[in-house]
Amino acid sequence: MEKKFMTKLTHLGTEINMPAASKPKVAPLYMNAAYCFDDAETLEALGKNEIEGYLYGRTSNPTNDCLREILTSIDEGADSQVYSSGMGAISMAVMTHIKAGDHIIANKIVFGTSYKFFRAELRDKYGVEVSFVDFQNDNIENYFKKNTKLVYMESITNPNIDVTDIRKIAKIAHEHDCILVVDNTFATPIVCQPLTLGADMVVYSGTKFMCGHSDILAGIIVANKKSMIENITDVGHSYGPIMSPFDAWLMIRSLRTLEIRVRQHSNNAMKAAEYFEGHKKVVKTLYPGLKSSPVYSLATEIFNNGLYGGMVSIDLGSEKNVNDVIRNLKLTKLVPSLGAFSTTVSDTKTSHGAMTKEERDKSGLSDGILRVSVGLENVEDIIEDFDAALSKI
Amino acid sequence: MFKETDKKFKFETETLRKGAYIDFPADNPEVAPIFLTTAFNVEDLDGLQARYDAKGYCYNRNRNPNRGALINLMTYLENGESSIACSSGMAAISTAIISNVKQGDHILSDKTLYGETIELIEDTLGNFGVESTFVDFTDLSAIKAAVRPNTKLFYVETVSNPMISVPDMDAIAKIAHENGSILVVDNTFMTAYGFKPLDHGADLVVNSLTKFANGHSDAVAGSVTGSQELITKAHGLQVLIGSSLDAFTAWLVQRGVRTLNLRLQKQMENALALAKALEECPYVLKVNYPGLESHPQHELAKKLFPKGFGGMLSFVMPDDRKKINEFMRKLNLAHYAMTLGGYRTTLSHPVMSSHSSTPEPIRRAMGITDGLMRISVGIEDTEDLVNDFIQALEVFKK
Numbered sequence: 058m059e060k061k062f063m064t065k066l067t068h069l070g071t072e073i074n075m076p077a078a079s080k081p082k083v084a085p086l087y088m089n090a091a092y093c094f095d096d097a098e099t100l101e102a103l104g105k106n107e108i109e110g111y112l113y114g115r116t117s118n119p120t121n122d123c124l125r126e127i128l129t130s131i132d133e134g135a136d137s138q139v140y141s142s143g144m145g146a147i148s149m150a151v152m153t154h155i156k157a158g159d160h161i162i163a164n165k166i167v168f169g170t171s172y173k174f175f176r177a178e179l180r181d182k183y184g185v186e187v188s189f190v191d192f193q194n195d196n197i198e199n200y201f202k203k204n205t206k207l208v209y210m211e212s213i214t215n216p217n218i219d220v221t222d223i224r225k226i227a228k229i230a231h232e233h234d235c236i237l238v239v240d241n242t243f244a245t246p247i248v249c250q251p252l253t254l255g256a257d258m259v260v261y262s263g264t265k266f267m268c269g270h271s272d273i274l275a276g277i278i279v280a281n282k283k284s285m286i287e288n289i290t291d292v293g294h295s296y297g298p299i300m301s302p303f304d305a306w307l308m309i310r311s312l313r314t315l316e317i318r319v320r321q322h323s324n325n326a327m328k329a330a331e332y333f334e335g336h337k338k339v340v341k342t343l344y345p346g347l348k349s350s351p352v353y354s355l356a357t358e359i360f361n362n363g364l365y366g367g368m369v370s371i372d373l374g375s376e377k378n379v380n381d382v383i384r385n386l387k388l389t390k391l392v393p394s395l396g397a398f399s400t401t402v403s404d405t406k407t408s409h410g411a412m413t414k415e416e417r418d419k420s421g422l423s424d425g426i427l428r429v430s431v432g433l434e435n436v437e438d439i440i441e442d443f444d445a446a447l448s449k450i
Numbered sequence: 451m452f453k454e455t456d457k458k459f460k461f462e463t464e465t466l467r468k469g470a471y472i473d474f475p476a477d478n479p480e481v482a483p484i485f486l487t488t489a490f491n492v493e494d495l496d497g498l499q500a501r502y503d504a505k506g507y508c509y510n511r512n513r514n515p516n517r518g519a520l521i522n523l524m525t526y527l528e529n530g531e532s533s534i535a536c537s538s539g540m541a542a543i544s545t546a547i548i549s550n551v552k553q554g555d556h557i558l559s560d561k562t563l564y565g566e567t568i569e570l571i572e573d574t575l576g577n578f579g580v581e582s583t584f585v586d587f588t589d590l591s592a593i594k595a596a597v598r599p600n601t602k603l604f605y606v607e608t609v610s611n612p613m614i615s616v617p618d619m620d621a622i623a624k625i626a627h628e629n630g631s632i633l634v635v636d637n638t639f640m641t642a643y644g645f646k647p648l649d650h651g652a653d654l655v656v657n658s659l660t661k662f663a664n665g666h667s668d669a670v671a672g673s674v675t676g677s678q679e680l681i682t683k684a685h686g687l688q689v690l691i692g693s694s695l696d697a698f699t700a701w702l703v704q705r706g707v708r709t710l711n712l713r714l715q716k717q718m719e720n721a722l723a724l725a726k727a728l729e730e731c732p733y734v735l736k737v738n739y740p741g742l743e744s745h746p747q748h749e750l751a752k753k754l755f756p757k758g759f760g761g762m763l764s765f766v767m768p769d770d771r772k773k774i775n776e777f778m779r780k781l782n783l784a785h786y787a788m789t790l791g792g793y794r795t796t797l798s799h800p801v802m803s804s805h806s807s808t809p810e811p812i813r814r815a816m817g818i819t820d821g822l823m824r825i826s827v828g829i830e831d832t833e834d835l836v837n838d839f840i841q842a843l844e845v846f847k848k
Contacts, residue, residue: 082667082787082794270705271480310666310705313793317712317829392480398708399480433712 084123086306090114116294120302124309131246131315133253134279136286138293139305143242143262145298146276147171148178150238150260151207153285153292157184160202163209165189165420166217168240168262169409172416175209189420192221201233208235212251213243216408216428217421218343218370220352223359227255242266242396243368247319248360252281265396265430266367268311269318273304318398318433322367325439326431330369332440338447340425341372368395369429376424378450379404383427385446388438395430400439403428453493484701485515512689516700520673523707527642528655530675534685535700539638539658541693542672543567544574546634546654547603549687550680553579556598559605560587562613562816564636565804571605587617588747590625597629604631608647609639612764612800612824613817614738616747616754623651632680638662638791639762643714644755654680661791661826662761664706665713669699713793713829718758720795720835721827727836728765733846735821739763761828762790764800767821773845774821780842783830790826795835798824 092111094100103110111117121139128137140146151174155161163175172189179185188200192210208230213220223239230237239251242262251259261267263275276298280286293299300308323346330344345356346365356365373379383391383402392401393408405426409417417424431439452471459467476483488510492498500506507513517535524533536542547570551557557571561584571582585592587606604626606617619635626633635647638658647655654676657663664671672695674684688694695703725739737744740751741759751759767774778786778797787796788803798804801820805813828835 082785082789082792082796270708272705310668313666314709314712314829317716318709321712390480394480397480401480433708 084120084306084309086302087119088302089118114302115297115299116290118302118305120309121300121305124300124305124312127309127312128277128279131312132241132250132259132279134259135281136283137277137279138286138290139263139300139308140276140278140293141298141300141304142274143260143264143276144170144174146260146262146278147240148174149276149289149293149296149298150258150278151175151179151209152296153289154236154238155179155185155206158186158204159207160186160188160205161207161209162188162190162197162200162205162235164192164211164214164221166214166219166422167209167211168215168242169411171209171240172409173411176416192226193219197226198229201229201235205233205235208237209240210237211240211243212249213345213366213368215243215368216370216403216405216426218243218345218368220345220356220359222355223249223251223254223256227257231255244360244366245315245319247316247362248323248364248366250361252279254359257281258285263308264394266319266322267315267396268308269315269397270307270311271392271394271397271399273307275300275304275308319367320362320364321433322396322431323364325433325436326367326369326429327365328436329429329431329439329443332443333369333371336444336447338373338378338450339371340374343370343372343426344368367431369431371427371429372423372425373427373450374425376404376406379425379427381450382443382446385449386442387445388434388442389429389446392430395428397430398433400432400434400442401430403430453491482516482519482701482704485697487697510697511692511694514694514697514700516697516704517695520671520695520700520704520707523704524642524657524659524673524675527646527707527710528637528657528673528675529642529646529648530655530681531678532681533673533675534681534688535659535695535703536672536674536688536693537695537699538670538693539656539660539672540566540570541688541691542656542658542674543636544570545684545688545691545693546656546674547571547575547605549684550632550634550654551575551580551602554581554600555602556581556583556600557603557605558582558593558596558598558601558631559584560607560610560617561585562610562615563605563607564611565807567605567636587622588615590618590621593622593625597625597631601629601631604633605636606633607636607639608645609740609760609762611639611762611804612738612798612822614740614745614760614762614764616740616745616751618747618750619647619650619652619754626653627651640755640760641710641714643711644718644757644760648676650754653677654684658791659703659706660789662714662717663710663791664703665710665791665793666702666706667787667789667792667794669702669706671695671699671703714761715758716829717761717827720830720832721761721763721825722759723832724825724827724836724839725763725765727840728763728843731840731843733843734765734767736766737763738765738817762824762826764822764824766817766819767823767843768846769820770846771820774823776845777842780845781838782842783828783835783838784825787826790824792826793829795828795830796826798826800824 102108125137175187180187236257238258239256241259245266258280261277263277333342389400521533583596632653634654635652641662659671722741729737784795
């Protein structure tokens with residue numbers, strides 16, 4: 058007897074009528090690319106925003122919206138959007154707000170790939186002017202032009218863990234009708250909330266502390282105006298760097314422990330920094346939580362909860378010393394990422410490989426810097442590991 | 451390279467063949483990959499023998515790398531020699547018990563166990579001719595009096611549900627061993643962060659990893675940990691019953707355990723604060739939490755649980771269903787849920803859940819009244835959580 062299965066196989070199991078009395082304790086994973094509609098009028102009304110609903114996987118997804126609700130709230134923003142990587146978020150946030158002939162002022166020290174994006178994409182290909190300025194020591198006031206539209210900085214810089222007064226930069230930017238975009242990846246909202254300090258947009262590589270488990274890539278934008286996110290979302294539909302609902306689901310899971318993780322990262326980093334500072338082989342320890350840090354009082358003023366984040370950099374004087382320490386670390390691995398539950402290290406050539414040696418030198422990035430992402434281990438284990446490795450140089 | 455050939459196959463064949471093996475360096479990823487595969491390939495019979503000899507991975511029901519990773523983690527946490535990972539807490543409990551009893555044997559168990567564990571011991575195993583007795587395990591003389599010559603297994607929970615009483619594990623293990631029995635302990639409520647039963651004489655420890663261990667209310671899993679000898683027996687049975695934990699859940703639980711100590715610290719801190727606040731609340735008749743001086747086993751709990759008294763507590767309100775409903779509706783943070791141990795605070799009503807089949811006079815004698823509510827404390831901000839309970843309890847104000 059011939060039996061037909063294909064219709065059943067392709068049409069059943071698409072709708073679950075969840076009884077109204079039961080609510081899943083965890084948001085379900087809507088792993089779907091499309092939605093279906095009863096008629097064309099409904100779809101049309103939806104397309105015109107006359108009724109609420111989900112249209113297409115690239116434009117919106119319920120799981121991603123659950124994630125956005127958390128992100129908007131913890132950064133005290135108006136709305137947020139999520140992307141498939143940190144660079145996806147940074148590129149969408151910036152490209153939505155500039156066009157050919159516009160001018161951007163960026164701190165001279167930013168994540169290497171962000172630097173490359175400004176230089177090689179925006180400047181060399183799209184005709185956007187870019188000035189890289191020393192936000193800490195130079196007066197950015199002098200660099201504004203008629204066509205300046207956007208100012209870009211990191212709340213804690215990569216890799217030298219420097220802190221600039223976001224309030225001051227925001228004030229100057231706004232006086233020139235510019236928006237301020239702050240990459241808050243190293244700090245997370247637990248340590249710093251740039252929107253509350255005057256920034257217009259905050260961007261993240263969600264891959265790092267926000268996720269914290271080294272298992273997904275993610276990008277986040279939170280803005281203080283709903284219209285900004287609407288415009289970014291619209292531009293994002295053309296480029297398409299959307300976050301997979303599965304990754305959004307894992308990110309929600311990660312955020313449940315964000316505060317307890319970041320508190321522990323910060324407490325461990327503080328103890329590690331104090332240890333590094335007292336070590337004779339360490340030329341300089343870069344951590345805003347150290348009382349000796351030139352930005353200690355500023356960081357204490359603008360950061361939350363008496364926390365300074367999980368990132369510490371140490372200057373070991375030479376590239377050779379950096380390599381020797383990396384080789385002799387047992388617990389701690391060289392990982393070209395950061396912000397995970399385990400302690401990892403990275404050298405400047407890795408984190409800023411997208412910059413040429415010349416560009417790195419010009420920005421003052423020493424090859425003797427070892428960047429440490431302090432994990433959630435017992436801090437005594439972390440310090441013992443470094444103590445053994447440092448004793449070999 | 452494995453199975454590499456220059457031969458070109460047709461479209462349909464290549465569609466199935468391409469991308470099967472990862473031929474470029476992908477070793478030492480920062481996070482273990484998920485091995486969603488039912489089986490592993492070998493090239494020939496010599497390869498098969500080599501795989502057996504190296505105790506390599508063969509078939510998913512027997513062993514899987516993600517399950518293996520979680521097993522290593524649980525073995526470390528519970529300080530055992532080996533573990534199995536199961537598709538649910540009940541799979542772990544049933545495997546631990548059934549691999550150690552046969553027809554004609556006797557199980558001696560605490561009387562306030564998780565309801566389904568009682569069903570398993572009394573009904574399911576009863577049908578197969580296994581005898582059982584349930585006594586109050588906080589009463590050592592009652593345990594001694596109930597031991598029979600055929601008693602093979604003692605079963606108890608680290609902290610009992612829902613009265614949150616604390617049995618004297620070392621003393622119970624001693625009685626079990628003097629009678630040639632093994633002691634199996636369910637450590638779900640405390641987790642290995644709070645207590646390690648194997649260090650206190652238990653022979654096997656079971657965990658519903660669904661609860662505090664995973665902690666994110668998104669996976670169902672269990673584990674059994676103990677000596678190599680007992681775990682070999684349990685694994686042998688598990689392979690037959692087929693309750694192996696799937697790779698994805700194993701990976702997810704391992705991810706959950708990464709924050710075990712941070713979560714449990716916060717849960718214990720919150721539970722103590724909430725227990726103290728409830729005890730002071732004029733509308734609360736009684737609070738059951740081992741961290742309170744009023745708890746009958748407080749001194750013992752201080753000795754057994756140096757890191758804190760766990761995230762589970764229960765408290766008694768007046769037997770007024772209407773007011774209790776009002777109270778529940780007025781809570782903003784804690785919701786009723788048929789589970790526990792998650793990051794959010796949840797409630798459970800023993801009379802209508804775990805002890806719904808216990809006759810009223812018996813449950814009343816146990817202290818399980820209509821006003822008893824069990825709380826699984828989450829990792830919310832302490833002040834938010836305590837304030838939420840206190841404002842909701844105002845419904846009892848006349």
